[in-house]
Amino acid sequence: MFPVDYHLHTGLCGHAAGKVGEYLEEAARKGIYEIGFSDHLPLYFLPPGENIPGYAMKEAELPRYAEMIRSCAENAPVRVKLGIEADYVPSCGEKLSSLLSSIPFDYVTGAVHFIDGWGFDNPAEMEQYHKRNIDRVYERYFTLLQQAALSGWFDVMAHPDLVKKFNFRPARSLKPLYEATARAFKKAGVCVEVNTAGLRYPAKEIYPAPELLEIFFNHGLPVTLGSDAHRPEQVGEGFVEALKLIERAGYKEIARFDGRKRSFIKISSF
Ligand code: ZN
Ligand code: FE
Ligand code: FE
Ligand code: ZN
Numbered sequence: 001m002f003p004v005d006y007h008l009h010t011g012l013c014g015h016a017a018g019k020v021g022e023y024l025e026e027a028a029r030k031g032i033y034e035i036g037f038s039d040h041l042p043l044y045f046l047p048p049g050e051n052i053p054g055y056a057m058k059e060a061e062l063p064r065y066a067e068m069i070r071s072c073a074e075n076a077p078v079r080v081k082l083g084i085e086a087d088y089v090p091s092c093g094e095k096l097s098s099l100l101s102s103i104p105f106d107y108v109t110g111a112v113h114f115i116d117g118w119g120f121d122n123p124a125e126m127e128q129y130h131k132r133n134i135d136r137v138y139e140r141y142f143t144l145l146q147q148a149a150l151s152g153w154f155d156v157m158a159h160p161d162l163v164k165k166f167n168f169r170p171a172r173s174l175k176p177l178y179e180a181t182a183r184a185f186k187k188a189g190v191c192v193e194v195n196t197a198g199l200r201y202p203a204k205e206i207y208p209a210p211e212l213l214e215i216f217f218n219h220g221l222p223v224t225l226g227s228d229a230h231r232p233e234q235v236g237e238g239f240v241e242a243l244k245l246i247e248r249a250g251y252k253e254i255a256r257f258d259g260r261k262r263s264f265i266k267i268s269s270f
Contacts, residue, residue: 001031002239003254003265006038006083007109007158007195007226012065013040014054015230020072022232028077030236033265034256036081037069038109038158038226044099045089052119059099066103081106081257085158088112088148096153107257109193109226110154112144112162121165129168138163138170142177146184155260156224157185159195159207160216167202178212182219191255191262192216194246196238197228206242213249222255222262243267 008023009016020037027035040056051058057065066082073080084103086096088110100108115137119125129137141163149157160181185192195207208216216223225242229235246254246267253264 001270002033002225002236002243003267003270004034004036004225004256005032005227005229005236005239006036006081006107006156006224006256007085007193007228008035008037008039008235009228009230010037010039010065010068012057012061012068014056017230018232020068023229023235024072024076024078024080026232026235030239032078032236033270034079034081035235036083036106036226036257038083038085038107039065041084041086041096041099043087044095045087045092062099062103066105083107083109083257085109085111086153087114088144088151088154089114090144090147093151093153100153104259106259107155108153108260109156109158110148110151110190111158112141112148115140115144121162126166129166134168135170135172137168138172138174138177142181146181149185149188149190152188154190155257155262156191156193156255158193158226159197159228160192161208161212164203164205164207164209165198165201167204175211178215181212182215182221185216185221186219191222191224193226194223194242195226195228196242199238199241200234206238206245210245210249213245217249217251222253222264223251224255243270
């Protein structure tokens with residue numbers, strides 16, 4: 001019934017619930033052809049010994065995560081891929097690259113969750129929006145997102161307008177930022193994630209916004225699909241709406257990955 005859900009978390013990150021097997025069962029029940037786990041990569045950009053509690057798995061747990069997903073993929077009721085959601089932080093590429101090359105991932109999803117140290121999508125840091133110029137926040141967010149894509153580390157760009165999560169909306173037009181982002185993504189050769197988690201938050205809107213998805217389509221950027229499930233029942237959540245949005249933008253296929261190589265599944269076969 002649905003092609004892929006490429007954005008699932010596991011208990012290892014410290015803020016998701018349920019067992020990996022429960023995510024698989026839920027995916028099978030909802031008729032998802034292929035799922036991919038993309039739990040949070042360890043916070044490689046913090047000084048050694050520093051941590052944000054409950055944010056991501058520890059570095060020592062990364063091989064265990066990969067092993068856990070690989071072993072659950074055997075005899076699973078659905079096809080399972082191994083991904084990772086990696087934060088983009090400028091000028092930390094060396095550490096990121098060594099972590100990414102230590103595991104044979106099927107895909108690497110790049111995410112901007114920090115604007116110059118501010119965890120802008122973290123409810124605990126939401127107060128900051130009241131103290132900042134929202135137009136500048138959006139400008140900085142999309143600049144970082146473009147840099148992330150152009151860094152070359154990532155196959156997929158996660159929730160590409162996450163900055164709207166708490167529904168603080170800019171006064172300025174977003175069109176020029178959208179266009180610049182699509183150009184950078186195209187140059188970088190990345191795929192875009194349509195992520196339904198935005199429906200669960202005050203923005204009440206899928207990431208990316210319909211206008212941004214249309215611009216991505218017009219620039220020839222491929223899309224994949226993810227729920228960002230942090231509990232088993234969220235697998236495939238909002239996918240009827242997401243596929244409508246994707247098809248309305250003009251897409252006929254969804255990207256999937258094997259060993260960081262992209263291929264496509266026709267939407268019409270579901
Ligand atoms: Zn998470
Ligand atoms: Fe994320
Ligand atoms: Fe996520
Ligand atoms: Zn995410």
